[in-house]
Amino acid sequence: MNATPKTRPQAFSLIEVVLAIAIVSFALLTTLGLFGGIMKASSDNSQRREMVEAVDSLRSFLNSTNFATAYDWVKADKQLVYVTYKSATNGNPSASSESVMAKWIDPDAESTASYEAARSGKWLRARLSVSPSNPGGTNLTAVANYKKASIFVCADIDVIAAPGQTITNSSRLQSTMAVLR
Numbered sequence: 619m620n621a622t623p624k625t626r627p628q629a630f631s632l633i634e635v636v637l638a639i640a641i642v643s644f645a646l647l648t649t650l651g652l653f654g655g656i657m658k659a660s661s662d663n664s665q666r667r668e669m670v671e672a673v674d675s676l677r678s679f680l681n682s683t684n685f686a687t688a689y690d691w692v693k694a695d696k697q698l699v700y701v702t703y704k705s706a707t708n709g710n711p712s713a714s715s716e717s718v719m720a721k722w723i724d725p726d727a728e729s730t731a732s733y734e735a736a737r738s739g740k741w742l743r744a745r746l747s748v749s750p751s752n753p754g755g756t757n758l759t760a761v762a763n764y765k766k767a768s769i770f771v772c773a774d775i776d777v778i779a780a781p782g783q784t785i786t787n788s789s790r791l792q793s794t795m796a797v798l799r
Contacts, residue, residue, distance in 0.1 A: 624769075649659045669775060669791045673740050676773055677795045679722040685767065688797045691773050692746050699725050699778065700742040701733045711736035734780075741778040746771055749794050768798045 630638075674700070680688050683797035690697075705719040713736045721731070722744070751769035754794040 622710055624684070665789075668740065670741075672744075672775060673773070673791065673795070674794045675700065675720065676744055676775075676793075680771065681794070681798045685797065688771075689769060692769060692797070696746045697725065697747065698722050698744045699730060700775075701730065702737070702739040702741065702745065703733045704736040704738050717726055737780060741780075742775050743778050744775045746773055750769045751794060766798075768796050771795050771797055 657684045679698075683691075693723075700720060700722050702718060702720040703711045703718050704713055704715040706715050707717075709719065711732045715736070718738045719737075723733075751770040771794065773793045773795065775793065
């Protein structure tokens with residue numbers, strides 16, 4: 619009988635294996651590089667969303683405040699603080715609570731110490747000033763005699779660091795809003 623020699627199955631050569639590893643590595647590194655960019659964009663969007671929510675809250679706060687008080691604050695370049703804190707069911711700060719609240723406060727009239735212990739997330743500071751969009755520019759005239767009035771307010775909003783914390787890569791938000799009587 620004539621026996622035919624058995625042929626061994628062909629294996630991958632060393633060059634083919636190295637080439638396959640290089641291609642897979644390149645694909646993984648590219649994917650990881652894109653993932654980092656996506657995470658950065660997500661973080662930036664989250665920061666913007668927080669700032670926009672704070673601006674909306676500031677607008678509501680100023681419009682719910684007595685107009686004369688808001689007017690005096692704007693003329694005096696007042697600073698307000700947006701505190702996010704863990705809250706008990708009655709709305710008071712409580713470090714052991716899970717629910718979170720946020721509100722604007724006047725740090726001259728209300729101490730931030732009770733909120734500091736229950737701090738949750740970033741705190742923001744708004745520096746109020748008169749907007750040049752007002753009739754007459756930045757020179758506000760007395761509005762006490764008017765039944766209806768409005769002033770345009772510039773708010774420069776910055777992140778406030780917690781004690782022992784430094785703020786990095788935080789950008790200032792500038793917003794103009796109307797306060798109505």
